[in-house]
Structure formats: C-alpha cells, structure tokens
Amino acid sequence: MKCATVAIIGRPSAGKSTLLNTICEMKVSITASTPQTTRNAIRGIYTDARGQLIFTDTPGFHLSEKTLNKRLQDTALKSLEESDAVLYIIDSKRSAGEEELALVSHIAKIKTPVICVINKADIIRDSEEEAVKAFLAEHLPDRPVLKASAKLDEGVDEILIELFKIAPEGELLYPPDAYTDQNLEFRISEIIREKAINLVTEEIPHAIYVTIEDIEHTEATNTIWIRAAIIVERDTQKGIVVGKGGANITKIRKGAEPEIRQIFSGKKLRLDLRVKAQDKWRNNSVVLDKILR
Ligand SMILES: Nc1nc2c(ncn2[C@@H]2O[C@H](COP(=O)(O)OP(=O)(O)OP(=O)(O)O)[C@@H](O)[C@H]2O)c(=O)[nH]1
Numbered sequence: 001m002k003c004a005t006v007a008i009i010g011r012p013s014a015g016k017s018t019l020l021n022t023i024c025e026m027k028v029s030i031t032a033s034t035p036q037t038t039r040n041a042i043r044g045i046y047t048d049a050r051g052q053l054i055f056t057d058t059p060g061f062h063l064s065e066k067t068l069n070k071r072l073q074d075t076a077l078k079s080l081e082e083s084d085a086v087l088y089i090i091d092s093k094r095s096a097g098e099e100e101l102a103l104v105s106h107i108a109k110i111k112t113p114v115i116c117v118i119n120k121a122d123i124i125r126d127s128e129e130e131a132v133k134a135f136l137a138e139h140l141p142d143r144p145v146l147k148a149s150a151k152l153d154e155g156v157d158e159i160l161i162e163l164f165k166i167a168p169e170g171e172l173l174y175p176p177d178a179y180t181d182q183n184l185e186f187r188i189s190e191i192i193r194e195k196a197i198n199l200v201t202e203e204i205p206h207a208i209y210v211t212i213e214d215i216e217h218t219e220a221t222n223t224i225w226i227r228a229a230i231i232v233e234r235d236t237q238k239g240i241v242v243g244k245g246g247a248n249i250t251k252i253r254k255g256a257e258p259e260i261r262q263i264f265s266g267k268k269l270r271l272d273l274r275v276k277a278q279d280k281w282r283n284n285s286v287v288l289d290k291i292l293r
C-alpha cells in the first residue's frame with residue numbers, strides 16, 4: 001500500500017478546489033469564478049487499490065499586505081512544506097505575472113517532489129500552452145508537467161498515476177471510504193458561503209463569512225434545524241446579499257439546502273439564514289482566528 005500527503009497550490013482561480021472535487025468525486029471544497037474562494041487548508045482523501053492520497057487544498061497564492069490575505073498566504077505556504085508531494089496548478093488562461101513568479105520561487109526552493117499541472121486544458125490556446133511550458137522550463141526545470149481539465153475530468157487519472165509513483169509505502173491514514181476530515185459546522189458554513197459568493201460580485205464575495213449559530217435535532221419530527229448567519233462588512237452589502245424582498249437570501253437557502261441535506265441523509269432540514277454586518281472583520285484577529293482555524 002502507498003500513502004502520501006499532497007499539497008495543491010497555485011494562484012487564485014487556477015482550479016485547485018475544482019481539481020480536488022473531481023479527484024474525490026465529491027464536493028469537498030467550494031469553488032467560485034471569483035478569486036480567493038478557499039480560505040482554509042481543506043483536506044480531501046482519495047483511496048483506491050494502489051493506496052491513499054491525502055490532498056490539502058489551499059488558498060490561492062495572492063500577493064497582498066492585507067491581514068486576511070497574509071494569513072491565507074501563510075496557510076498555503078505552510079502546507080507546501082508539510083507534504084510528501086506538491087501539485088502546482090497553473091491557470092493556462094492567465095499570463096504569469098509577479099504573483100506566479102513569487103509563488104514559483106517558493107516552489108523551486110523546496111525538496112518535496114513537485115508535479116506541475118497546466119489546468120483548463122479544455123479552453124487552452126496553443127500560444128497559451130507554449131507560454132506556460134516556457135515559464136515552467138525556465139523556473140522549474142526537471143519537474144514533470146501534465147495538462148488537465150479539472151472541470152471536465154480530463155488528464156486527472158494521469159495526475160494520480162504520477163502521484164502514486166512518488167508516494168511512499170505506508171498504511172492508510174483514513175478509512176477507505178473517507179473523503180474529507182472537515183467538521184460538520186465547517187462544511188455547512190462553506191456550502192452556504194459558496195451559494196452566497198456566487199450570487200454577488202466585485203468586493204462583496206471577499207467581505208462574506210458564514211457562522212453557524214445553532215444546529216439542533218428534533219427527534220419527534222426527525223428534523224435538523226440550522227441557524228446560520230452570513231456576515232458582510234457594511235449595511236449596503238447586507239442589502240445586496242438579502243436582495244429585493246429577500247430574493248437572494250431565498251436563492252442562497254434553496255441552493256444550500258440540497259447539499260446540506262446530503263450530509264444528513266434521511267432527515268428533514270430547516271435552514272434559517274440571517275445577514276448581518278460586522279465592520280472591518282477582515283482586520284479583526286478574533287474573527288480571523290475563528291474562521292481560518
Ligand atoms: N474551463 C475550465 N474552467 C475551470 C477548470 N478548473 C476550474 N475552472 C473554473 O475556474 C474557476 C475557479 O475554480 P476554483 O476551483 O474555485 O479555483 P481555485 O484555484 O480553488 O481558486 P481559489 O480558491 O480562489 O484559490 C471556477 O469558475 C471553475 O469552474 C477547467 O479545467 N476548465
């Protein structure tokens with residue numbers, strides 16, 4: 001049996017979380033078209049006859065001096081050093097700027113085996129592919145380079161083959177049917193956050209976090225009651241998230257309910273969502289400690 005821990009790293013929106021979900025065949029990590037969706041080191045587990053791969057999805061590497069962004073960068077870099085292998089995901093649709101250079105300079109320094117994945121192969125142009133290959137040849141020579149579409153599940157089996165080549169012999173760390181180690185509250189809050197950030201634009205996705213205030217099980221009616229709050233930074237943002245006559249909050253609830261229900265299979269669900277404003281939470285270390293744990 002083989003067993004390895006694998007860090008998935010790359011710039012925001014490169015498709016790291018999409019790849020993790022495709023590999024695990026399960027929504028393990030939320031995704032969105034807006035960058036900087038993932039905020040935690042999120043574990044997804046893949047097991048087959050060859051052994052087990054324990055992936056850590058990380059926040060997109062983004063250069064910024066803001067408190068929240070620096071914490072996210074730390075999370076990403078820490079998991080880089082703690083793994084048996086690194087999957088470096090490159091967004092073939094964006095040219096390599098200062099940020100990609102900063103990231104690649106970190107990756108070039110580590111001794112851990114690195115596999116480079118040129119993602120979004122389904123929409124790549126020849127010129128874009130050439131540019132990424134030239135960049136990797138210059139900065140990470142001798143590292144294997146694969147091409148994949150995380151979204152369409154193309155080239156993903158080849159990634160697993162390469163990872164199992166690297167993986168050391170070892171016993172499984174998780175039961176074969178495990179696909180994540182996230183706790184219940186976190187998973188529910190992430191599902192709600194995904195639905196919320198996919199409804200709003202510009203700065204608002206970054207101003208959102210979700211807290212679970214209460215989860216209760218009423219045995220008599222076999223119902224799970226969940227009270228959650230969607231927190232934004234300003235009252236104007238609150239109005240946008242709620243929507244006209246509560247239209248957006250209804251969409252968020254309807255989008256989140258089926259996915260939450262899957263977690264509590266067989267039980268009825270009552271989901272109560274509120275929206276609140278909390279000024280400058282992104283600089284508030286108490287809040288950050290709570291949500292970035
Ligand atoms: N066409 C195409 N789109 C993709 C592919 N992989 C991811 N995407 C899209 O790219 C966007 C970002 O995907 P995510 O998986 O959230 O990206 P991420 O790297 O986890 O982003 P952060 O968490 O912000 O760092 C989403 O809209 C995805 O649907 C792919 O292979 N092809």
Ligand SMILES: [Mg+2]
Nearest residue numbers: 016017037038
């Ligand atoms: Mg992500």
